[in-house]
Amino acid sequence: MTYARLKQFPIVAIVGRANVGKSTLWNRLTETTRAIVSPIAHTTRDRNYGLCLWRGAGCEVVDTGGMDAEQGSQIGRGILRQAEIAIKEADLVLFLIDGEGGVMPQDRDLARHAKQLNKRILLIANKIDNPRASGLASTADVFDLGLGEGLPISAGTGRGVGDLLDVVIDELEKAGKPPQPIETHEGLRLVIMGRPNVGKSSLMNAILGEERVIVSPVAHTTREPQDTTFKYREEHVTLVDTAGMRKRSRITKGVEAAGIERNRQVLTSADVAFLVFDATEDPRTQDKRLAGLLEDAGRGLILVANKWDLVPDKNVMTAKKFEASIRETFPFLSWAPVVFISAKERQRTDKLLDMAFRIREERRRRISHNALQRFLKTIVARKKPVQSAGPSSPYVHEATQIGIEPPSFLITVRGDKVSVHISWLRYFENRLREKFGFEGTPVYVKARNVKYIPKPEPTKVPGEPKKVAKKPWTRKRRPIGRRGGRY
Numbered sequence: 001m002t003y004a005r006l007k008q009f010p011i012v013a014i015v016g017r018a019n020v021g022k023s024t025l026w027n028r029l030t031e032t033t034r035a036i037v038s039p040i041a042h043t044t045r046d047r048n049y050g051l052c053l054w055r056g057a058g059c060e061v062v063d064t065g066g067m068d069a070e071q072g073s074q075i076g077r078g079i080l081r082q083a084e085i086a087i088k089e090a091d092l093v094l095f096l097i098d099g100e101g102g103v104m105p106q107d108r109d110l111a112r113h114a115k116q117l118n119k120r121i122l123l124i125a126n127k128i129d130n131p132r133a134s135g136l137a138s139t140a141d142v143f144d145l146g147l148g149e150g151l152p153i154s155a156g157t158g159r160g161v162g163d164l165l166d167v168v169i170d171e172l173e174k175a176g177k178p179p180q181p182i183e184t185h186e187g188l189r190l191v192i193m194g195r196p197n198v199g200k201s202s203l204m205n206a207i208l209g210e211e212r213v214i215v216s217p218v219a220h221t222t223r224e225p226q227d228t229t230f231k232y233r234e235e236h237v238t239l240v241d242t243a244g245m246r247k248r249s250r251i252t253k254g255v256e257a258a259g260i261e262r263n264r265q266v267l268t269s270a271d272v273a274f275l276v277f278d279a280t281e282d283p284r285t286q287d288k289r290l291a292g293l294l295e296d297a298g299r300g301l302i303l304v305a306n307k308w309d310l311v312p313d314k315n316v317m318t319a320k321k322f323e324a325s326i327r328e329t330f331p332f333l334s335w336a337p338v339v340f341i342s343a344k345e346r347q348r349t350d351k352l353l354d355m356a357f358r359i360r361e362e363r364r365r366r367i368s369h370n371a372l373q374r375f376l377k378t379i380v381a382r383k384k385p386v387q388s389a390g391p392s393s394p395y396v397h398e399a400t401q402i403g404i405e406p407p408s409f410l411i412t413v414r415g416d417k418v419s420v421h422i423s424w425l426r427y428f429e430n431r432l433r434e435k436f437g438f439e440g441t442p443v444y445v446k447a448r449n450v451k452y453i454p455k456p457e458p459t460k461v462p463g464e465p466k467k468v469a470k471k472p473w474t475r476k477r478r479p480i481g482r483r484g485g486r487y
Contacts, residue, residue, distance in 0.1 A: 008180050009051065009058055009059050009060040009179070009180055010059045010060065010091040010092070010172045010175075010177035010178070010179060010180075011059070011060045011061075011062060011086075011089055011090045011091050011092075012052070012059050012060070012061050012062065012090060012091065012092045012093075012094060012168060012172075013061075013062045013064060013086040013087055013089075013090035013092075013093050013094065014026055014061065014062065014063055014064060014094045014096060015064050015067060015083055015086065015087060015093060015094070015095055015096070015110075015114060016066070016067065016095055016096035016097060016107070016110065017066050017067060017068040017104065017106045017107060017110055018065075018066025018068055018069070019066070019098075020066075020096040020097055020098045020126055020127075021096060021098075021126040021127055021155045021156070022044065022063055022064065022066075022096055023035035023037050023044050023048075023063055024037050024126075024155040024156055025094075025096065025124075025126065025153075025155035025161075026048065026050065026061055026062075026063035028155050028158060028161055029050070029052040029061045029161070029165070030050035030051060030052055030061055031053075032050060034048065034050065034227075035048055035063050044063055044064065044065045044066075045065045045075065045078065045079050045082070046065070046082055046212070046226050046241075047062050047063070047064055047082050047083075047085065047086050047212070047226070048062065048063040048064075048226060048227075049061070049062055049227060049228065049229075050063075050227070051182060052165070053182060054165040054166075054168075054169060054179070055165075055166075055169060055179075056181070057169075057178070057179030057180055057181055057182070058179055058180060058181070058182040059168070059169075059172065059179045059180075062086045062090065064079075064082060064083040064086050065079035065080075065082060065083060066079065067079075067080055067083045067110045067113070067114075068106045068110065081211070084117060085211075087114055087117040087118045088117050088118065090118060090120075091120065091172060091175055091177040092120050092121075092122065092168060092171050092172055092175065092177075093114060093118050093120060093121040093122070094121075094122050094124050094164075094168075095110075095111060095114055095121050095122065095123050095124065095145075095147060096124045096126050097123070097124070097125055097126065097142070097145075097150065098125075098126060098127055099125030099126055099127050099128040099133070099136045099137055099150065099152060100127040100128065100129075100133070100136070101127070102136070102139075102141060103139075103141035103142060103144070103145065107145060108144065108145060111145040111146060111147055112146070115146065115147075120171065120175060121147055122147075122151065122167065122168070122171065123142070123145060123147035123148055123149070123150040123151065124150060124151050124153060124164065125137035125142065125150035125151065125152050125153070126153055126154070126155055127154060127155075127156070128152040128153065128154055128159075128160075129154045129156065129157055129159065131159075133152075134152040136152070137149065137150035137151065137152040138150065151163070151164055151167065186236075187229070187235065187236025187237055187238055188235060188236070188237045188238070188271055188272070188356060188357060188360055189237075189238045189240070189269060189270050189271045189272075190237065190238065190239050190240065190270065190271065190272050190273070190274065190353075190356055191240040191242060191266050191267055191270040191272075191273045191274070191299075192204060192239070192240065192241050192242060192273075192274045192276060193242050193267070193273055193274065193275055193276070193290060193294065194274075194275060194276035194277060194287075194290065195277070195284070195286045195287065195290065197278075198276045198277050198278045198306055198307075199276060199278070199306040199307060199343045199344070200241055200242065200276050201241055202306075202343035202344055203274070203276060203304070203306060203341070203343040203349065204226070204228070204239060204241040205343070206343040206344075206346045206349045207239060207349050207350075207352070207353065208228060208230065208239070212226070212228055212241075226240065226241040227239070227240050228240075232353055235357070237353065240266050240270070242266060267293075267294070267297050267299065268297065270297075270299050271299065271300060271356075271360050271363070271405075272299060272300035272301070272302065272356040272359050272360060272440070273294050273297075273299045273300065273301050273302070274302050274304045274352065275287075275290060275291060275294055275301060275302070275303050275304060275336075276304045276306050277303075277304070277305060277306070278306060278307055279305040279306060279307050279308045279310070279311055279322065279340060280307050280310050280311055282325065283325065283326060283329040283330070287329070287330075288329060288330065291303075291330050291332075291333055292332070295332060295333060295442060298405075298406045298442055298444075299406075300356070300359040300360060300362070300363050300406075300440050300441045301333065301336040301359075301440060301441075301442075302336060302337055302338075302339060302352060302355055302356065302359070302440060303326060303330070303333065303336050303337065303338045303339070304339055304341060304352065305322065305326070305338060305339070305340045305341065306341055306342070306343050307342060307343075307344075308340040308341060308342050308347065309342035309344065309345050309347065310342075319340055322340075323338050326338055335433060335438065335439065335440065335441070335442070335443070336440055337355060337439060337440055339351060339352060339355065355440070358439070358440070359439065359440035359441055362437055362438050362439050362440060362441050363404065363405045363406055363407065363441040364404050364405060365404070365407060365436065365437065365438065366401060366404060366407075367401050367436055369400065369401075372398075372399045372400065372401065372409075373398060373399065375399070375431075375432070375435060376396065376398065376399040379427075379428055379431055380396055382431075383424070383427060385413075385420050385421070385424045386420070386421040386423065386424050387418060387419060387420065387421060388419040388420070388421050388422075392418075394413045394414070394415065394418045394419070394420050395413065395414040395415065395418075396411060396412070396413055396414075396420070397412040397413065397414050397450065398411075398412045399411050399412070399428075400412070403444075406441050406442045406443060406444060407438055407441065407443050407444070408443075408444040408445075408446075409428075409432070409443070409444070409445045409446075410446060410447075410448055411425065411428070411445065411446070411447040411448070412447075412448055412449075412450055413447050413448065413449050413450070414449075414450060415449060415450075415451070416449050416450075416451045417449075418449065419447065419449070420447045425445045425446070425447060426445075428445055429443050429445045432445070
């Protein structure tokens with residue numbers, strides 16, 4: 001697998017201890033609401049990337065988790081490791097402190113650690129909403145951090161953020177990493193979805209070939225969608241990892257509910273979705289609910305059976321039996337391909353990207369009107385349309401493709417009181433897939449009625465002679481006599 005992370009934009013990392021406003025500032029700079037803002041410490045865990053546009057040019061801004069996370073847990077160590085990666089790769093680091101609450105002992109330790117990883121650091125005193133409190137950014141405690149004078153801002157209200165961006169651009173230009181013009185690319189957008197602990201984050205790391213997100217056996221380690229844009233075979237790809245989705249009755253309010261809502265928003269902008277489930281277990285009811293959600297969204301879909309390396313006693317028939325079980329659980333997704341992978345061992349993960357590109361092309365496929373008309377005649381001759389109610393068979397006038405992504409077709413039926421049964425529309429869709437493909441994408445087929453207007457009777461023009469219909473010509477026979485002779 002060959003891919004390259006997009007690096008044309010300079011990187012600005014936002015770091016600091018928990019609850020100093022890093023995610024609020026990230027949302028402000030990227031002009032989005034993607035990062036979850038919560039008073040709960042360490043809500044943000046993974047690196048979150050976004051573009052910031054200022055003065056006609058852009059830079060990449062990275063949100064990180066609080067560096068004061070408890071290092072006794074796997075998640076805490078992962079949060080610190082993600083922040084350290086962001087500091088090392090950044091061209092400029094924004095070290096945030098709580099200007100209203102003052103400098104804490106953790107700030108001194110974290111500032112010392114950050115300076116060991118990167119020398120280009122700007123000190124930002126956040127939460128200074130009142131202009132009269134600007135002096136809090138230049139107290140003795142602030143200078144003791146060894147990062148110079150703090151720049152007072154309020155990420156919540158936007159006060160001082162413009163001045164901050166001016167300073168950021170100047171510092172990037174001094175470092176030889178000036179912001180670059182933002183060019184729009186029509187790339188492939190992929191989203192990874194599934195219930196908790198099926199290996200979504202592991203799959204993202206396997207595709208990227210790096211530790212992009214934290215992997216932990218603890219459920220809901222990933223709390224918000226994580227975007228990563230890279231190049232794969234000269235094509236732009238945006239890969240989005242999402243939070244695990246469980247039953248609605250079990251979703252807790254606050255951070256988890258906000259993450260699930262962001263999952264739904266991400267899905268609406270995706271081209272293809274990976275529905276990941278655990279191959280060591282039978283498909284669950286929640287897997288079926290998620291499959292229904294993805295079908296309703298109209299996205300391209302690949303069913304990904306992860307942890308295939310953990311399935312014991314595999315043979316030639318194991319995959320076929322498991323796929324049959326999946327088809328039985330998801331009968332409405334017969335058009336979605338199934339891929340067996342191991343994200344941990346990186347087995348067949350590169351196959352997913354190639355398949356996703358093929359599905360995107362299938363979603364954009366157009367069928368010519370003449371080809372559809374010939375196909376419709378063949379289908380009607382093979383199986384006449386069935387009416388929803390009544391013995392008569394509806395007259396199907398024509399079939400037309402009315403859209404792509406996903407492909408949509410319209411069946412025109414003559415008569416305003418005639419309706420085609422849904423079973424025939426499904427039959428038409430299945431034969432359509434056999435003929436033209438459409439692998440991995442839903443296909444929508446609906447019927448429309450047009451009123452039947454009979455041809456009017458010809459009217460007599462005044463003064464025109466009446467036309468007399470001619471009788472058909474028949475050959476006259478001679479009468480036959482009594483003895484069989486002719487007269």
